[in-house]
Amino acid sequence: MSENLLELDHLSVSFDTPKGEVEAVRDVTLNLKKGEILCVVGESGCGKTVMCKSVMKLLPKNCRIKSGRIRVQGEDITDYKERDMRALRGKRFAMVFQDPMTTLNPTIPIGKQITEAILKHESVSKEEAKQRAIEMLDLVGIKDANERFKLQPHFFSGGMRQRCVLAVALASKPELLFADEATTALDVTVEEKILTLLLDIRDKLGIGIVFISHDLGAVARVADRVAVMYAGKIVEIGTVDEIYYDPRHPYTWGLLSSLPALAKKDGELNYIHGMPPSLIDPPPGDAFAQRNEYALAIDYEKAPPMFDISETHKAATWLLDKRAPRVVSPVNLKKRSALWQQIQ
Amino acid sequence: MAADTIVDVKDLSLHFKIDEFYTVKAIDGVSFSIKDGEVFGLVGETGCGKSTTARAIAGLYRPTGGDVLYRGSSVTEKSTLDKMHKEVQMIFQDSGAALNPRMTVEKIILEPLRIHHIPTNSVTSRERLGFLLEKTGLDKSHLSKFPQELSGGQRQRVAIARSLMMEPKLVIADEPVASLDISIQAQIINLFKHLQNEHNFTFLFIAHDLSVVRFISDRVGVMLKGKLVETAATEELFNNPIHPYTKSLLSAIHIPDPEYERSKTFLEYNTEQVLGTEMKEMANDHFVLQ
Numbered sequence: 001m002s003e004n005l006l007e008l009d010h011l012s013v014s015f016d017t018p019k020g021e022v023e024a025v026r027d028v029t030l031n032l033k034k035g036e037i038l039c040v041v042g043e044s045g046c047g048k049t050v051m052c053k054s055v056m057k058l059l060p061k062n063c064r065i066k067s068g069r070i071r072v073q074g075e076d077i078t079d080y081k082e083r084d085m086r087a088l089r090g091k092r093f094a095m096v097f098q099d100p101m102t103t104l105n106p107t108i109p110i111g112k113q114i115t116e117a118i119l120k121h122e123s124v125s126k127e128e129a130k131q132r133a134i135e136m137l138d139l140v141g142i143k144d145a146n147e148r149f150k151l152q153p154h155f156f157s158g159g160m161r162q163r164c165v166l167a168v169a170l171a172s173k174p175e176l177l178f179a180d181e182a183t184t185a186l187d188v189t190v191e192e193k194i195l196t197l198l199l200d201i202r203d204k205l206g207i208g209i210v211f212i213s214h215d216l217g218a219v220a221r222v223a224d225r226v227a228v229m230y231a232g233k234i235v236e237i238g239t240v241d242e243i244y245y246d247p248r249h250p251y252t253w254g255l256l257s258s259l260p261a262l263a264k265k266d267g268e269l270n271y272i273h274g275m276p277p278s279l280i281d282p283p284p285g286d287a288f289a290q291r292n293e294y295a296l297a298i299d300y301e302k303a304p305p306m307f308d309i310s311e312t313h314k315a316a317t318w319l320l321d322k323r324a325p326r327v328v329s330p331v332n333l334k335k336r337s338a339l340w341q342q343i344q
Numbered sequence: 345m346a347a348d349t350i351v352d353v354k355d356l357s358l359h360f361k362i363d364e365f366y367t368v369k370a371i372d373g374v375s376f377s378i379k380d381g382e383v384f385g386l387v388g389e390t391g392c393g394k395s396t397t398a399r400a401i402a403g404l405y406r407p408t409g410g411d412v413l414y415r416g417s418s419v420t421e422k423s424t425l426d427k428m429h430k431e432v433q434m435i436f437q438d439s440g441a442a443l444n445p446r447m448t449v450e451k452i453i454l455e456p457l458r459i460h461h462i463p464t465n466s467v468t469s470r471e472r473l474g475f476l477l478e479k480t481g482l483d484k485s486h487l488s489k490f491p492q493e494l495s496g497g498q499r500q501r502v503a504i505a506r507s508l509m510m511e512p513k514l515v516i517a518d519e520p521v522a523s524l525d526i527s528i529q530a531q532i533i534n535l536f537k538h539l540q541n542e543h544n545f546t547f548l549f550i551a552h553d554l555s556v557v558r559f560i561s562d563r564v565g566v567m568l569k570g571k572l573v574e575t576a577a578t579e580e581l582f583n584n585p586i587h588p589y590t591k592s593l594l595s596a597i598h599i600p601d602p603e604y605e606r607s608k609t610f611l612e613y614n615t616e617q618v619l620g621t622e623m624k625e626m627a628n629d630h631f632v633l634q
Contacts, residue, residue, distance in 0.1 A: 043525040188597055
């Protein structure tokens with residue numbers, strides 16, 4: 001089991017609010033191996049970020065881990081206090097956020113922000129730390145690192161800033177990197193470069209990456225495995241090919257078929273009707289049932305368990321039960337994507 | 345000028361003078377025209393001048409060079425602007441900031457009428473309100489709500505309903521779906537397409553998501569560093585890009601297809617420089633900066 005970098009075991013995370021308890025993450029089980037990129041996709045508010053932050057223990061005070069365990073490299077960190085976490089953050093795992101401008105300190109030169117991360121975790125001389133920081137900037141593809149070392153963040157463009165944030169995150173040699181919508185705010189060309197960089201870093205350093213995004217195009221580019229989240233639960237998880245070419249959950253169908261990239265131009269886009277349910281008092285049964293055109297009667301009563309489709313592919317929908325009627329996936333990605341490539 | 349041209353941008357320049365020594369050339373000699381009833385998509389990276397161009401067309405900025413003609417008359421003239429206030433509407437990216445938090449949805453949608461001194465309680469106005477609610481997928485219960493009580497998708501619908509209240513001839517939408525979830529984005533795009541088909545208004549659609557632009561636009565213009573580098577009919581542009589920047593931009597699009605993503609090659613382009621000096625017609629209605 002120790003080859004698993006990160007293991008979440010039936011993790012549930014709740015917020016206590018004046019209106020009641022909000023269960024933002026519900027019974028999530030997943031693992032991440034060394035050198036693997038796991039993408040978490042889903043709509044806003046489905047609990048993607050909360051899940052990652054609960055590993056980092058960066059959540060506000062009114063939030064608690066209700067049940068389940070979090071293990072990092074076999075070490076159970078579920079009950080770790082702030083003091084224990086401080087030693088782990090940066091060293092074991094680091095996180096990159098969406099907006100590079102708010103992550104970086106605008107008054108401190110980039111280089112200093114990177115050396116700060118190194119000096120915090122390792123007992124090296126300032127000179128060595130500087131050398132390492134310049135190497136980091138090189139690694140993330142910033143040219144003339146020696147000169148740029150002294151510049152403040154506002155001298156850099158958005159993409160460059162995101163590279164700097166990556167350099168800060170990677171400076172203390174984490175083994176696990178959380179990238180929370182790290183490329184969402186960037187232009188396509190810049191996004192492409194950052195995604196290539198992530199793949200590069202993974203190959204060079206062999207770290208595990210949890211990549212959160214709602215852009216299924218970017219996910220297709222980097223993912224080894226994909227987890228689809230809905231209302232705090234993982235509804236489908238599998239390798240990237242399994243999710244894109246053989247999706248089994250109606251929610252995944254809905255997501256894939258609402259993409260304009262693969263739609264016929266004269267047609268209409270499909271979309272998922274309705275809104276995600278409020279997590280304050282979630283309905284009984286499957287949270288997706290209300291919006292699911294394939295919902296069965298049992299969906300309104302009992303939440304489906306995870307059904308195994310293959311060793312790596314799991315989905316939580318009653319449609320996979322032996323007794324359920326057979327439904328053919330409406331998404332035929334292969335066919336539509338062939339259409340796209342033909343005209344490329 | 346052809347009779348069916350609604351907007352004609354002629355060698356438009358907009359330079360913002362920061363201080364004595366430094367001028368930002370937000371738009372630098374851009375020319376294109378939008379035909380009546382078409383959807384014109386404008387794409388490009390952040391800071392390339394898409395939004396500035398849109399605002400200049402709406403008459404919100406006074407050009408430092410060149411001109412924008414709306415139905416043949418310059419938008420810098422007051423008489424044109426008066427006409428445009430009734431006929432041109434804008435939709436912005438952040439609907440949370442575009443709607444007044446102290447007004448109810450009903451007041452927001454009816455505000456254009458009040459501004460133009462049209463009675464809001466008349467039968468026609470109420471009918472139009474009901475019609476727009478239905479078309480944008482809202483219902484009567486939303487009318488008494490405040491913007492902050494609605495979700496992002498619903499707020500964007502309110503903004504769209506408001507922009508259509510005056511039966512505009514030209515709608516300028518600046519990244520209207522960029523901040524929305526995929527599923528809501530799909531609903532809003534359908535709505536645009538549907539409304540555009542039905543009412544046949546002209547649509548200037550600005551986005552950085554090329555797959556959205558491809559889906560909705562009839563013609564596309566690609567901007568880079570304040571210059572228009574290529575413009576053509578949508579499928580012509582996507583199938584046969586000529587300018588190296590357009591090629592680079594198209595090669596960067598992420599398609600939700602893992603096999604394609606693994607095999608594709610990204611063509612890099614140094615965006616610091618704009619290749620070419622003059623727009624030339626390479627094929628029928630396909631202009632490239634050469």
